[in-house]
Every structure is written in C-alpha cells, then in structure tokens.
Amino acid sequence: MRKTITRENAGGRAVHDVGGLDFGAIDRSEHDLALWEKRVDAMMILLYSKQGLWTVDAMRRTIESYGEQAYDDTEYYEKWMRAMRNLLVEQEVLGKAEIEAEMAEVAERHRKAGRSVPVHTVDWP
Amino acid sequence: MMHDHDHDHSHDHAHDHAGAGHAHPPQRDHDAGPMGVYEVMEEAVRTLLIEKGILSHAEIAVQMDLMDSRSAALGAKVIARAWVDLAFKQRLLADCRSALAELGIDIGQIAEFKVVENTPATHNVIVCTLCSCYPKLLLGIPPAWYKSLAYRSRTVVDPRSVLAEFGVTVAAEQTVRVHDSTADLRYIVLPMRPAGSDHMSESELAALVTRDAMIGTAVPAAVRS
Amino acid sequence: MSAVMGRYKPGDAVRVDDRAVAGHCRAPWYLRGQEGVVVEVLGNFRDPERLAYLRPGLPRQILYKVRFEQASIWPNYIGASSDALEADITENWLHASDTAKRGAQAL
Structure with a gap:
C-alpha cells in the first residue's frame, strides 16, 4: 500500500496527500455511524459555531500531523476525535492530565460494567 | 488501507442472519x-x-x-428543480449560494458550494484527495468509501476504472472530468435527466436522484414506461 | 464570484509551484509542477496555510479553478485524451506558464 509515484521536485508528500497513490480496491460496504461518532460530529460542530475553537484548516492541520501509521489505521471520526482532543489542549480549554485521568475513569467504569476496554491510550499530539 | 468497517463486521454478519429489512447494518451495540x-x-x-x-x-x-x-433528499430536491426549471439551473450553476437560498437552503459560512453539470459529452465525478471534503448539507453523512484512502487516491489517477467499479461506464468519446475538492468549495454533480422521465413531476424526479449520482459515481437510470 | 480580479483570468496557462512545504497546505503533491489552464476565478478566500494555525488567514488569496489534462499529469493514464482533472488552487501556488501551449484549447 501507499505505493508511491515518483517525480522529481514536487516537494515532500505529506501523510494525508494521497492523490495518485495505490491503496488497493475500494471497499464499498456502508454502515450507519455509531452513536459516539455522531456525538463527535455534533461536538466538533458546536465547538466551531459556539466556541470558535477551530477552523476547518486547523482541524486538517491537526489530523495531518498524526504520522503515517496512525493516519492510515484510524477511521474518519477517530481522526476527528483526536483532533478535537488536541485542539482543546492547544487552545487551553482542557488539560492533558485531566483528559487522561477522565479517560482512565471512563475505561474503568465500563470495564466494571463488563465491557472489554483497551488498556492502551492515544499518543500526543 | 483504511479500516473504516472493521468494527462493524461481526455485527454485519449477525444482522444478515437475523434478516432484518434495513438498508444498512445497525449501529454497534x-x-x-x-x-x-x-x-x-x-x-x-x-x-x-x-x-x-x-x-x-x-x-x-x-x-x-x-x-x-440531513440526507441526499435535499440535494435531490435541488437537482429535480434544476431539471424542470432551466432558469433556476443557470442560476444554480452560476451562483450556487443564491440559488440554494431561493429554495430556503442556507449553506452557512464554512464553505461555498458549486454544481458541475453532466452533459452527453462530459461526465463529472467528485473526490477529495487531501481529506474528505463533502457537501454534507445537501448529501448527508458521506459513505465510508468516499472517505477511504482507496477512493481518494485512485479516483484522480484512474477515474474510469473507479467509475466502472461503481457500474458507470463512460464511453471512450466522452470526457471524464474529475474534481478534486482542494479548497473552500464543496462540489455536487448535476446528473443528466434520465430518458423517459418527461412525464414526471418534480417530486417524482427527485426520487430518481441518488446520493451517488450527485457524487458522480452513479447515473440516474432511464425510466421505463 | 467572478467579479474578483486576480493575476490570472480564464484561459490563462498556469503552472503549479513545486516547493516543499513543512506545514499545512492545500496544493496537492500530484499537481505540483504541473501545467494547466485557469477555467474560473472562484473568489477571494482566507489563506488556508494561515487559518490552519488559527491566524486570521490574511492576506486573502484569490482562488482559481484550474483544469489539467489527465494525460499530462499521469504518464500512463488510461482514458480519453480529453479527460481532465480540475482542482482549486490559490494564487500563491500558481505561476504564469512559460509554455502556454495548451492555451484555451481545453476550454
């Protein structure tokens, strides 16, 4: 995957800049969004319209900084969620430590309720 | 490869076996x-x-x-109006924001919209190679494939084979025009009004317009009388 | 929208700059260094490269819809010779093309 087309000059190709690369067949199956994905969409819009937290390009810039593996291996709303987290910290609305603490609490609560919850977290930024 | 669907696979199967009559698999439990x-x-x-x-x-x-x-029904309504009202179509192509306002649709301030028209000579298709820009307001939430790395990367370099995978064959003498949404404009395709639809009302016409037809990965089927 | 006057007008041959960029940028890699023709002046937009860092995005950039011949972008392109790709490129990424050979042919 990510078979590159070569060309002299043209500068560097960033992780999100995929036009002309080869990622194989298009999977055309469709599914409705999960509830948490809809919440991410809604919160992101509200943080834009109410708080002026981000611009479309600031969100893109955040997503573009994840690195190739994280970029390729995450779904759309996972990218959005990480961008929201990073922008909230960057804009000093929330702190890193309180987010990490709250995530640990949320994970523990669901684990106790019998759900399988991953132990790993998500790198910063 | 983007794993847009992995989390839902087990549920897809469960759903299939249950045989429930829903177009899409359900949300995760x-x-x-x-x-x-x-x-x-x-x-x-x-x-x-x-x-x-x-x-x-x-x-x-x-x-x-x-x-x-929000769903593609809103986009379909716009397309049907353009099919029955030539003056509206011209305004829609020239100044999408004002034309949509005539229909009571406010596109807000995040982006502009632009309509590109299919003709017998030219077929248009929309992609966003840099992210997943999509006219959500008119088409609703984008399908997973539109956001996939596979669609984003290949549609610009090999559009005819991508279209063929979607069941759209573009004749050799026709032009394929790909629109990469790289900036502040959100694109929507104005498909050709299908043959055999002359007798249909505006709302009947709207029912012929699918989401994919407005992305350019489908064309409205001819109407059989 | 076409009331905006920029350096280029419809029919002008242009070349996309091929500079390397460190930060956010909306000129796709596969079009850098490519030549095309302006088909429309889309308007005056805040600069995405500055908006990305939550700056006001000034000075504004004039945005052009530029048409490229597919066969000139991709060496092994399969399709009609008239097949085209259009992308929206800001003025700070465009140069007047010295080889104006394509001219307004694609228009």
Missing part, C-alpha cells in the same frame, strides 16, 4: 461490544466539556438530530 479507545476518549472529553459548562447534553442532542435530518 454500545452496551455489550468491545469499546474502542476513541470511544473512551469521546466520553471523557464530552464529560469534561459538560462539567465545565462549555457544551450541554441538550445542545449536543439537538445538533445530532440536525445532522440526522
């Missing part, structure tokens, strides 16, 4: 299935934002309802 780390993050960030009074449960719910209310 939030009380039982494994929880992803981003789902944990969403709940944590939401909890903190609500605690601090930055957002409220109520406004998140209202925004989710608003998004759920």
Whole structure:
C-alpha cells in the first residue's frame, strides 16, 4: 500500500496527500455511524459555531500531523476525535492530565460494567 | 488501507442472519461490544466539556438530530428543480449560494458550494484527495468509501476504472472530468435527466436522484414506461 | 464570484509551484509542477496555510479553478485524451506558464 509515484521536485508528500497513490480496491460496504461518532460530529460542530475553537484548516492541520501509521489505521471520526482532543489542549480549554485521568475513569467504569476496554491510550499530539 | 468497517463486521454478519429489512447494518451495540479507545476518549472529553459548562447534553442532542435530518433528499430536491426549471439551473450553476437560498437552503459560512453539470459529452465525478471534503448539507453523512484512502487516491489517477467499479461506464468519446475538492468549495454533480422521465413531476424526479449520482459515481437510470 | 480580479483570468496557462512545504497546505503533491489552464476565478478566500494555525488567514488569496489534462499529469493514464482533472488552487501556488501551449484549447 501507499505505493508511491515518483517525480522529481514536487516537494515532500505529506501523510494525508494521497492523490495518485495505490491503496488497493475500494471497499464499498456502508454502515450507519455509531452513536459516539455522531456525538463527535455534533461536538466538533458546536465547538466551531459556539466556541470558535477551530477552523476547518486547523482541524486538517491537526489530523495531518498524526504520522503515517496512525493516519492510515484510524477511521474518519477517530481522526476527528483526536483532533478535537488536541485542539482543546492547544487552545487551553482542557488539560492533558485531566483528559487522561477522565479517560482512565471512563475505561474503568465500563470495564466494571463488563465491557472489554483497551488498556492502551492515544499518543500526543 | 483504511479500516473504516472493521468494527462493524461481526455485527454485519449477525444482522444478515437475523434478516432484518434495513438498508444498512445497525449501529454497534454500545452496551455489550468491545469499546474502542476513541470511544473512551469521546466520553471523557464530552464529560469534561459538560462539567465545565462549555457544551450541554441538550445542545449536543439537538445538533445530532440536525445532522440526522440531513440526507441526499435535499440535494435531490435541488437537482429535480434544476431539471424542470432551466432558469433556476443557470442560476444554480452560476451562483450556487443564491440559488440554494431561493429554495430556503442556507449553506452557512464554512464553505461555498458549486454544481458541475453532466452533459452527453462530459461526465463529472467528485473526490477529495487531501481529506474528505463533502457537501454534507445537501448529501448527508458521506459513505465510508468516499472517505477511504482507496477512493481518494485512485479516483484522480484512474477515474474510469473507479467509475466502472461503481457500474458507470463512460464511453471512450466522452470526457471524464474529475474534481478534486482542494479548497473552500464543496462540489455536487448535476446528473443528466434520465430518458423517459418527461412525464414526471418534480417530486417524482427527485426520487430518481441518488446520493451517488450527485457524487458522480452513479447515473440516474432511464425510466421505463 | 467572478467579479474578483486576480493575476490570472480564464484561459490563462498556469503552472503549479513545486516547493516543499513543512506545514499545512492545500496544493496537492500530484499537481505540483504541473501545467494547466485557469477555467474560473472562484473568489477571494482566507489563506488556508494561515487559518490552519488559527491566524486570521490574511492576506486573502484569490482562488482559481484550474483544469489539467489527465494525460499530462499521469504518464500512463488510461482514458480519453480529453479527460481532465480540475482542482482549486490559490494564487500563491500558481505561476504564469512559460509554455502556454495548451492555451484555451481545453476550454
């Protein structure tokens, strides 16, 4: 995957800049969004319209900084969620430590309720 | 490869066996299935934002309802109007914002919209290679494939084979025009009005316009009398 | 929208700059260094490269819809010779093309 087309000059190709690369067949199956994905969409819009937290390009810039593996291996709303987290910290609305603490609490609560919850977290930024 | 679907696979199968009559697989079961780390993050960030009074449960719910209310039906209504009203079509192609306002559609301030017209000579298709720009307001939430790395990367370099995978054959003498949404414009394709639809009303015509026809990965089927 | 006057007008041959960029940028890699023709002046937009860092996005950039011949972008392109790709490129990424050979042919 990510078979590159070569060309002299043209500068560097960033992780999100995929036009002309080869990622194989298009999977055309469709599914409705999960509830948490809809919440991410809604919160992101509200943080834009109410708080002026981000611009479309600031969100893109955040997503573009994840690195190739994280970029390729995450779904759309996972990218959005990480961008929201990073922008909230960057804009000093929330702190890193309180987010990490709250995530640990949320994970523990669901684990106790019998759900399988991953132990790993998500790198910063 | 982007794993847009992995989390839903087991549920797809369960759903198929149950034989329920729904177009798409259902949402994940939030009380039982494994929880992803981003789902944990969403709940944590939401909890903190609500605690601090930055957002409220109520406004998140209202925004989710608003998004759920948006679908390709709105885009289809616009296309059907353009099919029956030539003057409207010209205004739509020239100044999308004002033309949509005539139909009571406010596109807001995040982006502009632009309509590109299919003709017997030219077939248009929309992609966003840099992210997943999409006219959500008119088409609703984009399908997973539109956001996939495979579609984003290949549509610009090999559009005819991508279109063929979607069942759209473009004749050798026709032009394929790909629109890469690289800036502040959101594109929507104005498909050709299908043959055999002369007798149809505007609302009947709207029912012929699919989401994919407005992305350019489908064409409205000819109407059989 | 076409009331905006920029350096280029419809029919002008242009070349996309091929500079390397460190930060956010909306000129796709596969079009850098490519030559095309302006088909429309889309308007005057805040600069995405500055908006990305939550700056006001000034000075604004004039945005052009530029048409490229597919066969000139991709060496092994399969399709009609008239097949085209259009992308929206800001003025700070465009140069007047010295080889104006394509001219307004694609228009």
